[in-house]
Every structure is written in C-alpha cells, then in structure tokens.
Amino acid sequence: MRQEKRHKLQLFYEILCAIEDDIDHNKVARPTHIQHNCRLSYDKMMNHFIELRHKYMVYRDSSTGLISLTSKGKKFVKQYSELINLIESAGL
Amino acid sequence: MTDPFTLLHPSYATTTTTTTIAIHHGTNGVVSALPPSLSLFSLVVTVASIFLCSVIAIYFYRSYRFSGFGYLLGLPTGFAILAASFVFEHLNVIYSYSYANESLENLFFWIQLALQSEGFAFIALSYMLKNRAGSISSIANNGLLPDTYKVFFSPHNWIYSSIKIREIIVGVLPMILISIPLMITISALFVQPILNETELKDMSLYTTLFDIVVLGYIFVKCLKPLVKAANIKLLYIPAAFALLWLEQYSLIIHYFDNNQFAFIGSIIVRLAGLGLFVYAIRYVISSVRSREMEVER
Numbered sequence: 001m002r003q004e005k006r007h008k009l010q011l012f013y014e015i016l017c018a019i020e021d022d023i024d025h026n027k028v029a030r031p032t033h034i035q036h037n038c039r040l041s042y043d044k045m046m047n048h049f050i051e052l053r054h055k056y057m058v059y060r061d062s063s064t065g066l067i068s069l070t071s072k073g074k075k076f077v078k079q080y081s082e083l084i085n086l087i088e089s090a091g092l
Numbered sequence: 093m094t095d096p097f098t099l100l101h102p103s104y105a106t107t108t109t110t111t112t113i114a115i116h117h118g119t120n121g122v123v124s125a126l127p128p129s130l131s132l133f134s135l136v137v138t139v140a141s142i143f144l145c146s147v148i149a150i151y152f153y154r155s156y157r158f159s160g161f162g163y164l165l166g167l168p169t170g171f172a173i174l175a176a177s178f179v180f181e182h183l184n185v186i187y188s189y190s191y192a193n194e195s196l197e198n199l200f201f202w203i204q205l206a207l208q209s210e211g212f213a214f215i216a217l218s219y220m221l222k223n224r225a226g227s228i229s230s231i232a233n234n235g236l237l238p239d240t241y242k243v244f245f246s247p248h249n250w251i252y253s254s255i256k257i258r259e260i261i262v263g264v265l266p267m268i269l270i271s272i273p274l275m276i277t278i279s280a281l282f283v284q285p286i287l288n289e290t291e292l293k294d295m296s297l298y299t300t301l302f303d304i305v306v307l308g309y310i311f312v313k314c315l316k317p318l319v320k321a322a323n324i325k326l327l328y329i330p331a332a333f334a335l336l337w338l339e340q341y342s343l344i345i346h347y348f349d350n351n352q353f354a355f356i357g358s359i360i361v362r363l364a365g366l367g368l369f370v371y372a373i374r375y376v377i378s379s380v381r382s383r384e385m386e387v388e389r
Contacts, residue, residue, distance in 0.1 A: 007160060082377050083155040089326040089376045090152070091314035092164060092222050 011048055012057070013080045014038045016073050019058065029067040131186070137359055138182040144366035145175035151373050166218030170211045177207035201292055202277060209273030209299045212306045219313035220266055272302060293347075300343050307337040328372030335365030 006014070018037035022029035035045045049067075052058045057073035060066070069077075153168035184200035280295045315330040342358035345351055 009158065009160060080158065083158045085376045085379070086151060086373060087155050087159065087161075087164065088321075088323075089318075089372060090167065090329045091317045092167070092218060 008048075009080065011038070011040070012052060013077060013084075015040075015045065015048055015052065016057065016069060016077050019067055019069055019073075020077065023068065031065075031067065034067070127189075134182055134185045137363065138178050140363055141178045141366060142175045144363070144370050145171045145178070147370050148366070148373065149175065163218055163221035166214045166216075166221065170214030170216075170218070172211075173207050173214060174211035177204050177211060180204040180207060198289070198292055202280070202295070205292075205296055205299045206273055206277035209276070209302050209306075210270070212303050212310070213269050213273055216269060216306045216310050216313075217266055219310055220269065222313075269306070273299060276302065297344075297347055300340050300347070303340045304337060304344070307333060307340060311337060326372070326376070328368055328375065332365045332369040332372060335361050335368060339365065 015034060015038055018034040019029045021037065022033045026033070031042075031045070031049070034049075035042050038045060040048070049058065049060075052073070053060065055072070056070055057076055059068050059070050061068075149168040149171040152164065152171070156162075156164040156168065180200045180203045184197055184204055187194075187197040187200060190197075276298050277295065280291055311330055311333045314333055315327075318326050318330065339358045339362040342354045342361060345354040346358065
C-alpha cells in the first residue's frame with residue numbers, strides 16, 4: 001500500500017519521536033532503528049538527520065555513533081504535537 | 093421599556109421610527125449621549141469578543157506557521173476579520189446615539205455585516221480546501237489514477253463531461269463563497285448609494301441567512317472527522333460552532349419577532365461559543381502537556 005506524502009516538518013517530528021521512542025525502549029537510539037520506525041530509506045533519513053543536526057535538534061556522539069535529542073528537539077516535539085492536536089480537534 | 097436590541101442596533105428597529113428618534117434626542121431637542129450603562133455593556137461585550145477571537149486566531153495562525161498547510165490560514169484570518177467586525181459593531185452602537193452622524197452609524201453597521209459574513213466565509217474556506225487538498229494529494233501521491241477514475245476520465249465516456257463540470261464547480265466554489273458576502277453588501281450600495289435603515293435591515297437578514305448556511309456547513313465538516321475518529325472528547329469545537337450558529341438563529345428570530353430575549357440570548361450565546369472555542373484550545377494543549385509529564389515520570 002502506498003503511503004501519503006509527508007510534510008517535511010512531519011518527517012522531522014517522526015524522526016525525533018522515533019529517537020525518543022528508541023531511547024525509552026532500548027536506552028540508546030540507533031540510525032537503523034529510527035529508519036525502520038520512520039519508514040524512510042537510509043539516505044533520506046540521513047539527509048533529514050543532518051538537517052536536524054544543523055538545527056541543533058539532535059546530537060550524535062562521534063565515538064559511539066549513538067543519537068540523542070537536544071532540549072530544542074524536545075521542545076519541537078512538544079510544540080508540534082500540541083499544534084497537530086489542535087488542528088485535529090478543529091476537524092481540520 | 094426600550095428594546096435592548098433597538099438600543100444596540102437602531103437600524104433594526106421595527107416598531108416605530110419615532111421610538112428610535114425619541115432615543116436619539118433628548119426632551120429639549122438636544123442630541124442625547126449614549127447611556128453609560130449601555131456604553132459599558134457594549135464595551136465589555138466587544139472587548140471580550142475581540143479578546144476571544146484574537147486568542148483563537150493566534151493559536152491557529154501558529155498552527156499554520158508550524159505545519160505549513162496553506163488551507164489552515166482561512167481559520168485565523170476568519171477569526172481576525174470577525175474580531176474587526178466587533179469593533180465596528182461597537183462603533184455603530186456609539187454613533188447610533190449621535191443623531192448628527194447617522195450616515196456614520198449606517199456605514200459602521202454596513203461594514204460590520206460585511207466583515208462578519210466574510211469572517212465566517214474564510215473559516216468555511218479552511219474546511220472546504222482541506223477536503224480538496226486531501227483528495228488531490230491522495231490522487232497525486234498514488235502516482236496513477238485508480239481504475240474507476242481511468243474509466244471516468246476516458247474522453248469517450250459520457251461521464252467524463254459531467255465530472256469535468258463538477259470539478260469546475262468545486263474549483264470555483266471557494267471564490268463564490270468568499271465573494272457572496274461582498275456581493276450582498278456592495279449590491280446594497282448599488283441599489284441606493286446612501287444607505288437607509290430599511291435597506292440595512294434587509295441586508296442584515298440576507299447576511300444572517302448566509303452566516304447560518306455557512307456555519308451549518310462548518311459544523312458538519314468539523315463534526316464528521318471527529319465522529320469518524322470516535323474522538324468524543326474533542327467535540328468542544330463543533331459545539332462552539334453550533335453556539336455561533338445559534339447566535340445567528342437568535343438574530344433571525346429577533347428580526348421577525350422583535351423579541352428582546354432572542355437578542356440578549358444571541359450575545360450570551362456568541363460569548364459562550366467563543367469562550368468554549370478558547371477552552372477547547374486550552375484543553376487540547378493542556379492534555380498534551382499532562383500526557384508528556386506522565387511519560388517523563
């Protein structure tokens with residue numbers, strides 16, 4: 001089944017949520033897990049990931065390769081879910 | 093006893109013109125001022141309505157900026173226009189007691205009616221374009237047309253032309269929706285460039301009927317996805333639109349019946365509707381925050 005095209009911010013949100021989810025369940029977030037959760041190709045996921053890193057929303061440990069969310073990333077997830085819930089509550 | 097609606101909107105006065113004139117003039121023929129209690133009441137209602145509309149507009153504008161979906165812009169624009177209409181409503185009340193400025197009073201009432209309908213039209217536009225954006229994206233994202241569409245869009249098929257016509261109508265509909273309030277109000281100026289009370293009264297009936305139809309459409313479109321998703325907790329916003337619909341309905345009752353309770357009810361229902369809308373926004377946001385706090389614990 002073909003999936004609907006996702007907005008860039010929606011992709012950011014899904015990537016960040018996948019990181020949070022992975023940390024919650026496995027204590028560490030790995031790129032392959034995130035890629036699997038977001039249903040993205042590895043290249044596309046990495047492109048978005050680099051953009052998120054430039055925006056200081058995620059942090060990648062250069063020695064271990066593990067990913068974590070910054071406070072800015074956490075704030076984005078919170079605000080995005082608030083506003084999406086608001087849009088949904090208005091039936092839009 | 094003076095009808096409060098006549099006090100707020102002398103243009104609506106249906107009993108006798110002498111009553112209205114008697115309100116305008118003092119006993120000694122001097123132009124009387126607006127009663128302070130009425131002025132204060134009007135000011136409180138206006139400030140409350142503008143504040144509530146602004147809160148709604150700001151939150152939904154933020155949603156638009158954040159999500160980037162263009163169709164969302166209709167809702168904050170609509171509420172901003174609605175807030176502007178309340179300013180003119182208050183100005184109309186103030187000028188309705190200055191007999192020397194009757195033309196200004198009529199002008200402000202005319203602007204208020206035009207803006208109010210335009211505001212509701214913009215809100216409806218969001219719901220109208222949302223459905224279209226969904227249908228276009230679903231076709232575009234599939235890449236290929238579904239089999240049924242392939243049959244329909246075959247140039248040899250007689251259904252093709254009817255679908256094409258339907259598509260054109262659907263495409264033009266938002267433009268019609270936005271232009272109707274302007275057409276109704278501007279046409280009144282073409283009939284008679286200097287607006288009189290009778291004309292404004294007729295115009296108010298047409299714009300109120302338009303508002304009722306538009307709010308009914310918004311209510312249905314807003315309710316459908318929430319019912320489908322079985323999200324009963326989020327029914328506050330459809331309820332708020334239902335209250336705004338009730339406000340317009342009360343104004344219609346007042347138009348025909350001259351019932352002062354219907355008018356007072358319309359003000360209460362309007363404030364309740366806008367208040368419920370703001371409460372719904374706060375409820376949604378606070379529920380997200382409390383969920384996050386639970387996760388953090």
